[in-house]
Amino acid sequence: MRESLPIAATNAVLTLVTLFVYRSWAKARSRRYLWSHTRFIDDQLHWSGSGLEMFIGFVIVALMLGIIALIFNFGLPALALRVGTFAAIAALIGLYLGGMFLYGLARFRGLRYRLSRTWWRGIRGGSDYGGWSYGVKAIGYYLATFFAAGLFYPWAQSKLWNERWNKMSFGPHEFEANMTSDDTRGAYFMLWAALVIGSVILGAVSVAVGGQPGGPNPLVLVVFYAAIGLAYLNFLTAYYQAAAEWTRIGDIEFRFTAGYGDWLKFYAATVGLAIVTLGLAMLVYDFRKWRFIAEHLEAYGSVDVDSLTQSRTSAPREAEGILEALDIGAF
């Protein structure tokens, strides 16, 4: 925290005074710092992605999204007025499906890019795949989740996790992911039930008190949000553990050791710090989250350093433009 705060603070200031252009460089700088402070077995990771390449990727995608926004703002109303409402709705559905495809593609390519810029002992990761089929499959999983009122989410999430990671590699070794929803389903259904049942109770309470303005008792709301937060942490715990357990590469297996209490402590500290520092601590939230994950991610097995040779995947040039432009690019 003491070391990362100056980085986070100068990044924030530079980002503001450059009309957000510095964002890509800020991200590169944060990653260089985080990677070089993350030790795997006996050597630190190294991040080689540059701010410039991320910025170029971002500009290209932002222009693409700009065109889509133009279609959305002018094309759709024009279609509705000139051809009819039905054509506009069809076009809108098309745009949404396209959006889901882009989102899936972005997640795949973001991961591929990050692996290709991550070096350990002079070797990097990558992927031979472009993620196009991942994008198409993602549409299906998102739609299934949507039409099942969210109940398919753990299943879709684990399938997509496997779909992504099974196409990634580090050096000559391919990742193997065999996650199922078995380990996350229970926790997810609890979260889902908390949301649905909680909303029903909340609705009933506000009807009972006569629906007066101001809504239900604040205490009821606090209990509702607390229940959802706790259920969500429980799901996060199960998800991180399952993802680590069912993913491997070469002879290396992973364990994620953070239990429910660890997550609770982490988020309690996050909220506490944010309150005490009047929000300033949120600047270093990403750093703290990274450290939390790095501290709890353990790897088992052995690495044969002679057979861990350089990756033959082509390093992508477009960085993670879509992720950036959609504002979903975490570290």
Added chain:
Amino acid sequence: MSQPASLYDGVSARAHAVTVHAASGGLRLDGDGWGDDLPSSKLQTLSEESGRLRVGRTDIGGWSLVLNEPIDPAIIAILPKRQRYGGLIDRIGLVPAIIAGGLITAFVVAIGYVAPHWIAPHVPLSVERRMGSAVVGDFGPNRCRDANGQRALEALAERVSPGATRGPDGIKIAALDVGMFNAAALPGGYIVVFKPAITETNPEALAGILAHEIAHVRRRHVTEALIREMGIGALIRMFAGQTGANAEQLLDLSYTRADEAQADGDAIQMLRRANISPKPTAALFQGLDKEAPAYSAEFLQSHPLSARRAQRFAASYDPHSKYQPVLSREQADALFDICRRRQ
């Protein structure tokens, strides 16, 4: 003085034990089968963390040399400085960069905010009209097409602002069968009035609304908004994501409020010149203020507070003036029925 180091060659993950010492213009590597002279121009400092210095090569990805502290000052002197904030900022320094960036940003935002106001009057109306008709066309199936009603609507516009609908640059006005209380000026001198704004008011109040929209067209406010949206709006949304979009909306809102107030001022003058009482318009805004949630949120947000607008219109009422009705009985009936029959 030579110093031990670990070398990763970027071919395999094996660490090679080498010794490094400063030579003229570069580093000399020896040991474990290596005997290399590396010019400093090919070297870059990758990181300096936890007592380790990592040096890379600009021409071979993955090649890295790890030195443990303490490091021979002669070696450090040869290595290029590590990139910190980014090339340009490292060169001019952090504080000057922040000051320069702040000034440029303030300038860009100011220009983006003000420039549309200067540019808008110089955009040829024909260009704007082409854009507008590309979007609007013939207003589609929702347009209310009763011929008598349309004539009455145009007569109302003419009554408010004589000559407004005539000539090549004349305003084109249409009623739409959409169940929302609203009216809008669109690019290219188009004005649309939604059905409830006709059937749930009276012709006098509608005259006030029309005067307001005609003022928007005359003052080129629509053009201005369009330019701002394409200029700084796009820029902010592109770089600043959602936070920026919210900030931009605020900026946009504060500016369109100035436009709205100006359009109200013009509308009051138009009503006065046309001898139309401003009271029904004032009453309409008074009603809007009370029933706010029943009407479109958008209409309320981008317009000045309804109560204040109502006051402004009410204040312009002159008890000594002999106000004339805006439409004849037949015209008012035809207007009321504009959406009833479709051709």
